Structures are given as C-alpha cells and as structure tokens.
Amino acid sequence: MxxxxxxxxxxxxxxxxxxxxxxxxxxxxxxxxxxxxxxxxxxxxxxxxxxxxxxxxxxxxxxxxxxxxxxxxxxxxxxxxxxxxxxxxxxxxxxxTFQLIPGLFFVTLLVVLAAIDYDTNLIPNKIMLPAIAISFVFTVLYVLKIKSVPIIANAGVGWSVAGFFIGGGLLYLIAIIASAVFRKDAMGGGDIKLAAFAGLYLGGYILLALFIGFFLGAIVGIILIAKDKSKSMSKTMPFGPFIAAGSIITLFFGLQLWSKYLALAGLS
Ligand SMILES: [Zn+2]
Known part of the structure; x- marks a missing residue:
C-alpha cells in the first residue's frame, strides 16, 4: 500500500x-x-x-x-x-500519523515563504502571523495530549516554545549586532519571525537548522560574488530560502546529523 x-x-x-x-x-x-x-x-x-x-x-x-x-x-x-x-x-x-498534519503544514508554508522572500526580499506578515497562530494551535493540541509538536523529537511543549524563542531570539540578536556593526539591516523582521515559526516545530534543533542555513547561504553567497562581483555585492541576498532549506533538512535528517556530530566530537 x-x-x-x-x-x-x-x-x-x-x-x-x-x-x-x-x-x-x-x-x-x-x-x-x-x-x-x-x-x-x-x-x-x-x-x-x-x-x-x-x-x-x-x-x-x-x-x-x-x-x-x-x-x-x-x-x-x-x-x-x-x-x-x-x-x-x-x-x-x-x-x-497525526504528526503528518503539522508536518505537511510546516513544510508547505516553508516552500511558499521561501519563494516569496526569493522574489520580493520580504516575508509577508499576512502569511507569517496566521501561520504562527495555527502552529500554536498545534502546540495546544499537544498540551491536550495529542502528540504533534515539536514534530522532530516529540520532546514536549516546553521544547517547542523554547525553539520559538531560541530561533527568533538568535536572529533578533544577529540583527541588532549587524545593524550596530555594519550600519545596515542584514536581517529583516520577516527572517526573525520565520526562525521563530520553524523553532516551534524543531525545538532546540532550530539551532542546527539555522547553522545549516548560514552554511548554505555562505556557499551561495561566495558563488554569486565569484560569478559577478558588482551585482551581488550591492544587492542583499534574501535569507528566508536558507532558513527554509535548513529547517527542512533538519526536520528529516537533524536527529541523525546531530548524533553523527556527537560521535565525531567523541561525546557519545
Ligand atoms: Zn499568454
């Protein structure tokens, strides 16, 4: 079947x-x-x-x-x-399983938000805010003992809410530092909300997702600069697609990646 x-x-x-x-x-x-x-x-x-x-x-x-x-x-x-x-x-x-429902919702939203950010360099609140609200409904379902979030590790509602603040908080911090150091906005409010949204589903693994996102972003950035210096230097690269890609990779492979990393570091 x-x-x-x-x-x-x-x-x-x-x-x-x-x-x-x-x-x-x-x-x-x-x-x-x-x-x-x-x-x-x-x-x-x-x-x-x-x-x-x-x-x-x-x-x-x-x-x-x-x-x-x-x-x-x-x-x-x-x-x-x-x-x-x-x-x-x-x-x-x-x-x-029931987890398939928040899973479908999460990944489908990541596709649409990444594509819009790629096109317009903006993540519309019109989608982002209802998406976060619906995700909190999944969290409430978890509290009601219907297991659903965070969908990656099934570790509990506290882990999910922690992921929300870790993801959003980390990008907020980076945004503050970047605007103080470079005097320009490197990270938009949309990126902060997107990372918080992904954190609800990934729990603490949002850190891994953002790390993968930064890594992929750096690779693409280097390729773009190597190909055409003047054009890509002046235009800011949208970060949303990379947060989305990192989150999807983490959702499917995060647990294996993390245990491989621990084994490599001699911690397990
Ligand atoms: Zn036509």
Missing part, C-alpha cells in the same frame, strides 16, 4: 504546489488568491482546467502559453515538483 500512498501524496503535493504558485504570485501583489481564476500573465488568456494540471500541462504545452505562445516560467512546474516530492518524503517520514 505504501507505493499507492506515495503516489497519492505526490499528486496531492503537486496540486498543493499549483495553489502555492498562485499564492507566491498574487499575495505580494496584494491580489486575491481566490478570484479571478488563473490567467496568463502575458496575454491575460484564461487558463482552462485542461491546461492547469500540475506538471503535466507544462509538459504538454511544452512550457508555452496556449494562446500567446510566450514561455511559462520554469518556476511553476518546479514548485509543483518540489512540493510533490516533499509531501512523499513527509508521508515516508511520519507515516499516516
């Missing part, structure tokens, strides 16, 4: 990804995500349901609008594919 469920979660994930594409495009522009229905951003052609099947339509249309033949951004099938694969991984990681 597992292959059946994997297929089901992949299809559901690509459908969710298709909706995320709508959110990623419209929310930063202050547009409604419900109406009007999807249309080509170039020619306004109303996209028919047959042309709106996740992944498949992009392949059938060869990546071009049916009406004006303008190229459709590769971003659309990419978000659908990534969300589909992440949903399969979530199913494999948690199985059909």
């Amino acid at each position: 597992s292959l059946f469920y994997e297929g089901l979660f992949f299809i559901a994930g690509t459908i969710a990804g298709s909706f995320l594409n709508v959110c990623i495009y419209r929310i930063p522009r202050g547009k409604s995500i419900l109406s009007p229905s999807s249309h080509c951003p170039a020619c306004g052609y109303k996209i028919r349901p047959i042309d709106n099947i996740p992944l498949l339509s992009y392949i059938l249309l060869k990546g071009k609008c049916r009406s004006c033949k303008k190229k459709i951004s590769l971003r659309y099938p990419l978000v659908e594919l990534i969300t589909g694969l992440l949903w399969v991984q979530l199913y494999n990681h948690f199985g059909l």
Whole structure:
C-alpha cells in the first residue's frame, strides 16, 4: 500500500504546489488568491482546467502559453515538483500519523515563504502571523495530549516554545549586532519571525537548522560574488530560502546529523 500512498501524496503535493504558485504570485501583489481564476500573465488568456494540471500541462504545452505562445516560467512546474516530492518524503517520514498534519503544514508554508522572500526580499506578515497562530494551535493540541509538536523529537511543549524563542531570539540578536556593526539591516523582521515559526516545530534543533542555513547561504553567497562581483555585492541576498532549506533538512535528517556530530566530537 505504501507505493499507492506515495503516489497519492505526490499528486496531492503537486496540486498543493499549483495553489502555492498562485499564492507566491498574487499575495505580494496584494491580489486575491481566490478570484479571478488563473490567467496568463502575458496575454491575460484564461487558463482552462485542461491546461492547469500540475506538471503535466507544462509538459504538454511544452512550457508555452496556449494562446500567446510566450514561455511559462520554469518556476511553476518546479514548485509543483518540489512540493510533490516533499509531501512523499513527509508521508515516508511520519507515516499516516497525526504528526503528518503539522508536518505537511510546516513544510508547505516553508516552500511558499521561501519563494516569496526569493522574489520580493520580504516575508509577508499576512502569511507569517496566521501561520504562527495555527502552529500554536498545534502546540495546544499537544498540551491536550495529542502528540504533534515539536514534530522532530516529540520532546514536549516546553521544547517547542523554547525553539520559538531560541530561533527568533538568535536572529533578533544577529540583527541588532549587524545593524550596530555594519550600519545596515542584514536581517529583516520577516527572517526573525520565520526562525521563530520553524523553532516551534524543531525545538532546540532550530539551532542546527539555522547553522545549516548560514552554511548554505555562505556557499551561495561566495558563488554569486565569484560569478559577478558588482551585482551581488550591492544587492542583499534574501535569507528566508536558507532558513527554509535548513529547517527542512533538519526536520528529516537533524536527529541523525546531530548524533553523527556527537560521535565525531567523541561525546557519545
Ligand atoms: Zn499568454
């Protein structure tokens, strides 16, 4: 049955990804995500349901609008594919348990927030604040003895709330230091809220997630600077995608990574 469920979660994930594409495009522009229905951003052609099947339509249309033949951004099938694969991984990681629900919520939100931050250098409060509120509902469910958070280690509600303050607090501290030392804002309020949000799910492992995020960010930063010095030096790199990537890696592999680290350090 597992292959059946994997297929089901992949299809559901690509459908969710298709909706995320709508959110990623419209929310930063202050547009409604419900109406009007999807249309080509170039020619306004109303996209028919047959042309709106996740992944498949992009392949059938060869990546071009049916009406004006303008190229459709590769971003659309990419978000659908990534969300589909992440949903399969979530199913494999948690199985059909209650924890799968906060897991799906957490990871899906990370995808949409990372993409919006990548596009606009902003993490909208319109998504971030309700997401944090819903996450606290999961915490309340935990208090009511329905195990759900923090979803990584199942270690209790105190660990989850600690993760919230550790994640948010650490980035807040970095923001204060950075603005004092460099006299410019290196870390936005959105990053602070995103780290606090991830901390609710990861508990103390949020530190590992942020470490991975900084590490990946440094690698990408060095590559960008090496490729084109003037352009990337003047423009600040959004940090949200790296917090999201670090959090997803930590969710799935954090416990193994941590025990490997302890073994390497001779602590276990
Ligand atoms: Zn078009």
